[in-house]
Structures are given as C-alpha cells and as structure tokens.
Amino acid sequence: EAEAGSFFRYMAEYVGFTPADAALIRQTQPIIAKYLPEIVGDFYTHLLRYPLTRRLFLLPDGTLNEAYLMLRMRHLSNFWLRTAEGVYDDAYAGYVDYVGRAHTSHGADPTIYVPERYVIGQVGMIQHAISRAVSNELRGQDDELEFRAVEAWDKLMMVLLEMLARAYGHEREPEADGAPLPVDADWVRALADRAIALEHGAAPARALRRVAVAKVEEIPDGQRKIVEVDGLSIGVFHHQGVWVALRNSCVHQGGPVATGALAGEVLTCPWHGYQYDLRSGRCLTDPHAELDRYAVTVAGDTVFVDVPQGGPAAAVQTQGGPAAAVQAQGGPVAVAQAQAAPATLQANEFRAADLAAGQMLPLTVDGRSILVYNVDGTFYATDETCTHAQGPLSIGHLDGKVITCLLHGSCFDVTTGAVVCAPATEPLKTYPVTLDGDIGRVMIA
Known part of the structure; x- marks a missing residue:
C-alpha cells in the first residue's frame, strides 16, 4: 500500500490534483450515488454489445451468467x-492497485485477463458519465461548482488511468474484431438496479425476521456478543455508539472472524489474519469480498437483529445462566445460544413449513456448515461453502436447482452437488434429507 500510495501522490502532483479537488469530489458523492445505477447499467450494456467483452460474462453453454454479471x-x-x-490515502491507492492487478494475469486468479484497452475505455466512459451527471445536477444552480467539480474528476481520472494501467507492465493483448451485438439495454439497467440495491442496503433478496439477541446492558459500548440463530453465527458489536451485526464466518476459510482482534474499526480474523472494516463488513485483505451484514434495531432495553427467514422467532437465552465472557483483544466476547421457540430442534433439524420453495436455510451440524434448499417442494442439503474459494453460498442466488456463489460466480446443482459453471471444479458434498411430519432432518454420516 505504501508503494502504491507514493505512486498515487506522485501522479496527483504531476496532474495538479489537490486536496481541494478531493473535497470537491466529496461534495459530488450524493450525485454519483444517485446516478450510479444508470452509469453501471449503461457501461455493461456497452460491454455486452461486443463479442470480445461479452464473452467475459458467458456460461459454458453460451448464455449470459447473470449472477456473475451482477x-x-x-x-x-x-x-x-x-x-x-474523496479519501485518497495509502489504503485507497492499494485498493486501486489491487483492482488493476485483478484484471491482469498478475492478479489472484491468473485465468482472468481483461485487455488493457478495455480498462482504459472503462475509465473514459465512466469519466464522461460522471461529468454528465454532475452537470445535470449543478448546471444553472451552481455553475462555478459544476466547472470545478468536473475539472477535479478529470484530474483524478488521469491519476486512476496511470494507477490501473501500470499493472499491465509489458503485457500485450491480442487484437481481434467483432461486430456489435444487439443488447436489451432495459434488461441490463434493471439488472444493475438489482445489483446495486443488493450491494448498498436496499430490500434483501430473502425474507427476514426480527430476532431478539440481547439486552442492551449485556453489550456495553466497546464490547460484542456472538449469538447463534438457527445455526447462523452472528457477531453483534456495540462500537462507538453504533450497533453492527456481521456473519461470524470469514470469507477466506470460514474462521470465527467476529471473535478476532478489533483495532479501531478494523476487525481481524484470528485464523489467517483477514481484515475487515467493522461498519461495512468490507474485506480489506480482498476488496472483492465482504462479510454478510444484518440490520440491528434497539427497542427499549432489547437489541434485535434481522436475520434470513428460516424458522420461528427466537430469543437469546444462555444455557446455564448469564452469558460467559471470553476475553479477546478489542473487548470481551459474550457467547450465547438463540433458542428456537416454542419447540427445540436438534442441530440437524428444521421445520419444513418455514422453508418455502426457492428458499435456503443454513445449519451448523457437528461443526459443519450446511445449507438446506427447498427446490419445488423437495428438500436438499449441501455444504454451505463454495469449493472454489470457500465463499458462503447462503448469501448466494438460488435459481431453481442452481445455486450461484456471489464471490466468484461458481454455480452448482444443489440436487446432486455437481458443478454447473466455473471457476469451481470440485462438486459440493451433498447430504440426505428426511421428513418426519413437518420436521426435516439432514443426515450426516
């Protein structure tokens, strides 16, 4: 990051990009957020028109990989x-450097290669779209601010071009031609709306239910509690007056990330050191990944978390008395179990009536993370982590019998575990599911 930061500052000085320009860009942030679905939708519509860029988003059968596109x-x-x-520190420069390398054979996945000209084209297209958005909002209202903000963005784009292009080094991409293809721009725009809504906090894709997880007094400011709700482990943090709930499963290998060290707002997984921004869940080690987040509501003296629908309302109770405190760097960690009511289910059990067709339910059975699916009224179960990079399938997209991992776009047939689309090559482990009345059981050998 330090080396990338030094290069960023050098280029910023070279093009005359100043802290005043950064402040102007911060002023335009609401405008960018407002126009982002249009900008992203138009950009990907353009990519899908041309065979050489369209191929980056195709499944093996030649159809568009909608999940990967999103x-x-x-x-x-x-x-x-x-x-x-508008924060251009070493961390941001390192992030841009990572993004640049991710498009080349030097990135984390050497099978991914995007020719440099397309990256340059992207920056140019986004630059034009941002300038147009700023002008649409400010022209006639504050013409001076419009001019200065567009100029600030133009200078920043010159810096970003150099940051992204330098990742290519001496690589050369083959030249090829292809006639433009027809694309349903409205469909792409709608897909962009869905993708951005999913990413930035709009209504969740699956039904949620509100669960009481603690009394306010149990989690003083600076502390946290790990709770289990229907087999889903969640870390509930009270940090500087803000309540945050994150899935307690590191995107790397499923480590208990919520029990890790907390330094400022950086949470570190105790297994392999992956780091996350506490408030957003964004992974600082791999900017392409993030922890699943859950909305927290404080009503009276009770803390509630909105969790994926998968069982009856649950209230946190600690087996054997008050929650035991486990000392961890960054504050004590209280561990509690959320008990289902009115009847207690075994770890491998679920209520069929609570899992509608097309829905998924995560369970933890004998230390294994399992995902149960309802496919047209028939229940199936597989491991919950993707075989490619251990991404959490429970936040993926289930379409019929195909589950898509949102980390890198791998697809699996949940009825057999078979790989449907790359980059995964290993199938998911499957488990038999039995029904006894309304009670479903996942059979672990």
Whole structure:
C-alpha cells in the first residue's frame, strides 16, 4: 500500500490534483450515488454489445451468467462509490492497485485477463458519465461548482488511468474484431438496479425476521456478543455508539472472524489474519469480498437483529445462566445460544413449513456448515461453502436447482452437488434429507 500510495501522490502532483479537488469530489458523492445505477447499467450494456467483452460474462453453454454479471456490477459500483468518498490515502491507492492487478494475469486468479484497452475505455466512459451527471445536477444552480467539480474528476481520472494501467507492465493483448451485438439495454439497467440495491442496503433478496439477541446492558459500548440463530453465527458489536451485526464466518476459510482482534474499526480474523472494516463488513485483505451484514434495531432495553427467514422467532437465552465472557483483544466476547421457540430442534433439524420453495436455510451440524434448499417442494442439503474459494453460498442466488456463489460466480446443482459453471471444479458434498411430519432432518454420516 505504501508503494502504491507514493505512486498515487506522485501522479496527483504531476496532474495538479489537490486536496481541494478531493473535497470537491466529496461534495459530488450524493450525485454519483444517485446516478450510479444508470452509469453501471449503461457501461455493461456497452460491454455486452461486443463479442470480445461479452464473452467475459458467458456460461459454458453460451448464455449470459447473470449472477456473475451482477457480481461485477457490485464491484464496479463499490469502486466508484469509494472513489467518490474523496479519501485518497495509502489504503485507497492499494485498493486501486489491487483492482488493476485483478484484471491482469498478475492478479489472484491468473485465468482472468481483461485487455488493457478495455480498462482504459472503462475509465473514459465512466469519466464522461460522471461529468454528465454532475452537470445535470449543478448546471444553472451552481455553475462555478459544476466547472470545478468536473475539472477535479478529470484530474483524478488521469491519476486512476496511470494507477490501473501500470499493472499491465509489458503485457500485450491480442487484437481481434467483432461486430456489435444487439443488447436489451432495459434488461441490463434493471439488472444493475438489482445489483446495486443488493450491494448498498436496499430490500434483501430473502425474507427476514426480527430476532431478539440481547439486552442492551449485556453489550456495553466497546464490547460484542456472538449469538447463534438457527445455526447462523452472528457477531453483534456495540462500537462507538453504533450497533453492527456481521456473519461470524470469514470469507477466506470460514474462521470465527467476529471473535478476532478489533483495532479501531478494523476487525481481524484470528485464523489467517483477514481484515475487515467493522461498519461495512468490507474485506480489506480482498476488496472483492465482504462479510454478510444484518440490520440491528434497539427497542427499549432489547437489541434485535434481522436475520434470513428460516424458522420461528427466537430469543437469546444462555444455557446455564448469564452469558460467559471470553476475553479477546478489542473487548470481551459474550457467547450465547438463540433458542428456537416454542419447540427445540436438534442441530440437524428444521421445520419444513418455514422453508418455502426457492428458499435456503443454513445449519451448523457437528461443526459443519450446511445449507438446506427447498427446490419445488423437495428438500436438499449441501455444504454451505463454495469449493472454489470457500465463499458462503447462503448469501448466494438460488435459481431453481442452481445455486450461484456471489464471490466468484461458481454455480452448482444443489440436487446432486455437481458443478454447473466455473471457476469451481470440485462438486459440493451433498447430504440426505428426511421428513418426519413437518420436521426435516439432514443426515450426516
């Protein structure tokens, strides 16, 4: 990050990008957020028109990989929203450097290669779209601010071009031609709307229910509690007056991230050191990943968390008395179990009536993370983590019998565990599911 930061500052000085310009960009952040679905939708419409860029989003059968397309839209929206924050420190420069390398054979996945000209084209297209958005909002209201803000963005784009292009080094991409293809721009725009809504806090894709997880007095400011709700482990943090709930499963290998060290607003997984921004859940080690977040509501003396629908309302009770405090760097961690009411289910059990067709339910059975699916009235179960990079499938997209991991777009047939689309190559482990009346059971050998 320090080296990338030094290069960013050098280029900023070279093009005359100043802290005053950064402040102007911060002023335009609401404008960028407002126009982002249009900007992202138009950009991907353009990519899908041309065979050489369209191929990046195709399944093996030649159809569009909608889940992967949405994932890329989410990443693009994150990049430009973070850029619009106007904070250009070493961490931001390192992030841009990572994004640049991710498009080349030097990135984390060497099978991904996007020719440099397309990255340059993206920056140019986004630059034009941002300038147009700023002008639409400010022209006639504050013409001086419009001019200065557009100029600030233009200078920043010159810096970003150098940051992204330098990742390519001496690589050369093959030249090829392809006639433009017809694209349903309205469909792409709608997909961008969905992707950005999913990424930035609009209505969740699955039904939620509100669960009482603690009394306010149990989690003083600076402390946290780990709770289990229907097999889903969640870390509830009270940090500097703000309540945050994150899934207690590191995106790397599923480590208990919510029990890790908390330094300022940086949460570190105790297993392999992956770091996250506490408030957003964004992974600082891998900017393409993030922890699942849950809305927290404080009503009276009770803390509630909105969790994916998957069982009856649950209230936190600690087996054997008050929650035991476990000392961890960054504050004590209280561990509690959320008990289902009115009847207690075993770890491998679920109520069929609570899992509608097309829905998923995570369970933890004998230390294994399992995901149960209702596919047209028949229940199936697989491991909950993707075999490619251990991404959490419970936040993925279930379409019929195909589950898509949102981390890198791998797809699996949940009825057999078979891989449907890359980059995964190993199938999911499957488990038999039995029904006894309304009670479903996942059978772990």
